[in-house]
Every structure is written in C-alpha cells, then in structure tokens.
C-alpha cells in the first residue's frame with residue numbers, strides 16, 4: 680500500500696514580517712524590535728549584511744541588544760559571558776548551552792523583513 684505524505688510548501692509555513700527601515704540599523708550596534716507572537720528580536724548589521732536573532736540570551740533573560748557586546752559576528756552576553764555566532768545562533772562559550780534562534784533576513788525597498796516559521 681502506498682503512503683501519501685502531504686508536504687506543505689515553505690511559503691505556507693512561514694511569514695515575512697517588516698521590522699524597520701534598514702537605515703535604522705547601525706553597524707556593530709544591535710537593535711531590539713518586538714514582533715507580535717515572536718517576542719523581541721535583535722537586528723544586526725555586520726560587513727554590510729543584516730542578521731536577526733532572538734534578543735533573549737538562552738542562558739537566562741538578558742537582552743542581547745541592551746546587554747550584549749558585538750564583536751564581528753559574535754555577540755557576548757555581558758551578564759555571564761556567554762557568546763553566540765549571530766550567523767548561525769551557535770553558542771560559543773559557557774554557560775550557554777542552547778543555540779540562539781536565528782531568522783532569515785531580506786531587504787526590500789529599503790526595509791528589513793524577517794521570516795518567521797509558523798507552527799503547522
């Protein structure tokens with residue numbers, strides 16, 4: 680007996696949300712934006728490319744845009760020294776053991792959009 684597996688196109692499982700004007704993001708300085716249903720996101724500009732992660736450190740509740748220090752593609756949480764790669768969300772040092780959530784970023788018409796994955 681054949682089993683059919685329904686596949687849902689990616690476009691139906693994700694939603695693109697406008698965050699801000701690209702000009703609002705300054706190089707090397709994370710900016711925090713609240714996104715309904717998702718929480719706070721940190722938006723970064725490094726080497727003329729934009730990145731987005733969750734703004735909340737996975738070790739506790741520190742805001743990475745308020746309490747983080749960005750060095751290249753690495754954000755360090757100043758609360759306890761945890762570090763993450765903003766490109767992948769990978770944790771790079773203790774006490775962080777959980778990756779940071781990252782988001783696809785697109786720039787269109789001078790605005791920044793992030794793609795949110797939807798629960799299906």
Ligand code: FES
Nearest residue numbers: 736739756759761
């Ligand atoms: S809250 Fe970020 S390292 Fe502890």
